[in-house]
Amino acid sequence: MKLYDLVLSGNCYKVRLFASFIDTPLTIVPVDFMNGEHKTEAILKLNPWGEIPILEDGSVILRDSQAILVYLANKYGGEAWWPSEAHLQADVMQWLSVASNEIQHGPNVARLIKKFGLESDWEQASERSHSILTLIDNHLGSHHWLAASRPTIADCAVYPYISTAHEGDIDIDSYRNIQVWMNRLQQLPNYISMPGN
Amino acid sequence: MKLYDLVLSGNCYKVRLFASFIDTPLTIVPVDFMNGEHKTEAILKLNPWGEIPILEDGSVILRDSQAILVYLANKYGGEAWWPSEAHLQADVMQWLSVASNEIQHGPNVARLIKKFGLESDWEQASERSHSILTLIDNHLGSHHWLAASRPTIADCAVYPYISTAHEGDIDIDSYRNIQVWMNRLQQLPNYISMPGN
Numbered sequence A, B: 001m002k003l004y005d006l007v008l009s010g011n012c013y014k015v016r017l018f019a020s021f022i023d024t025p026l027t028i029v030p031v032d033f034m035n036g037e038h039k040t041e042a043i044l045k046l047n048p049w050g051e052i053p054i055l056e057d058g059s060v061i062l063r064d065s066q067a068i069l070v071y072l073a074n075k076y077g078g079e080a081w082w083p084s085e086a087h088l089q090a091d092v093m094q095w096l097s098v099a100s101n102e103i104q105h106g107p108n109v110a111r112l113i114k115k116f117g118l119e120s121d122w123e124q125a126s127e128r129s130h131s132i133l134t135l136i137d138n139h140l141g142s143h144h145w146l147a148a149s150r151p152t153i154a155d156c157a158v159y160p161y162i163s164t165a166h167e168g169d170i171d172i173d174s175y176r177n178i179q180v181w182m183n184r185l186q187q188l189p190n191y192i193s194m195p196g197n
Helices: A010-021 A041-046 A065-077 A086-116 A122-140 A153-163 A176-186 B010-021 B041-046 B065-077 B086-116 B122-140 B153-163 B176-186
Strands: A002-005 A027-030 A054-057 A060-063 B002-005 B027-030 B054-057 B060-063
Touching: A002 A010, A010 A065, A010 A086, A010 A153, A041 A054, A054 A065, A060 A065, A060 B086, A065 A086, A065 A153, A065 B086, A086 A122, A086 A153, A086 B060, A086 B065, A086 B086, A122 A153, A122 A176, A153 A176, B002 B010, B010 B065, B010 B086, B010 B153, B041 B054, B054 B065, B060 B065, B065 B086, B065 B153, B086 B122, B086 B153, B122 B153, B122 B176, B153 B176
Parallel strands: A002 A027, B002 B027
Antiparallel strands: A002 A054, A054 A060, B002 B054, B054 B060
16 A cells, blocks of 8 residues: 655655554655655646645545545544544544644644745734634543544544644644643554654 | 524535435524624534534534534435445545635635625635636546545535635636536435525
8 A cells, every 4th residue: 555655744644643553554655745746747647636645555546634544544444543423423524624624724834834935824824723723722621532532533633733833833832731632642552753743 | 403504604505405415304593693693602612613504413513514414424314425435435535625625715715705705815715716626627527426426425515615606706617517517416306505506
């Protein structure tokens, strides 16, 4: 199973992290993002979005890190990480949307601006970051994990761009419950880090 | 089952639309969005995000329209709308992320600016809209539906803000495959419209 990957991408890292948690080996195919390899014909054929990560598992080809987490959980991770019961799965799903929406356009964009020179509105990204960080911190005041009573793919999806938020000049030191949750996640068996977290 | 609803919200409409497709009755609780009712204590207790839709089904309370679609499909809609097989479910999931990310920050934001006076960057929202509309139009050149060979919650999630994109001054007339797909969706049994589409 191949992962088209960039080591500095939080979206790629969330796939590597979850695959490690469930002890599923990935063949890493590095994509030279800085030189625009993700916009070449070979990659666009796999993913017309021109983005990574891309997962290739036999004839199955998937873009979007949240969809890849759902696939890996269904196929290799099992019920604990992606529950099948309706209200539990929807609870996890709420956080996959947070990863696609508020996290993507908050701490991820702030980091792209400060670390990779993206031309965009840092003030807006910062405001969005603190808005979602406040909601998450409040939630974690009464929950050990984002969804359910155990780690799920919700935690894997949300963690990467929070744990690297400081690279976008988003200070998360004051979010005490988030600090405790990050530490809890880092203690899970098979946890792996990425540069910056 | 209660839906806290705003008739002009595409995110609320996607829930009403899917519930209609699967013939599941909803008790509509109108929320006075224009006067800020979604930021009152009663609503914040149900959804700390201060957003609608919110679904209340007995003791289950859910925010986020994509999570609500997943819940309704699992509980009332069945396999056809939200397949359980790993790669098929991940295929649908890719489009739920598109709804949370590119559609939310593209045609939805453009409409919020033009129709509701949101202060934000219309040029950026327009660029994002045409970027995702081009990808969707290309995809629909060789697919009848966004995922699988039949309508799924992917179509329900992506359709609302495309069918009302013109209200954000996003012209979709030139996207021929999208036009055909919208028409196809509108012909499904129990289709309902919203103001503007």
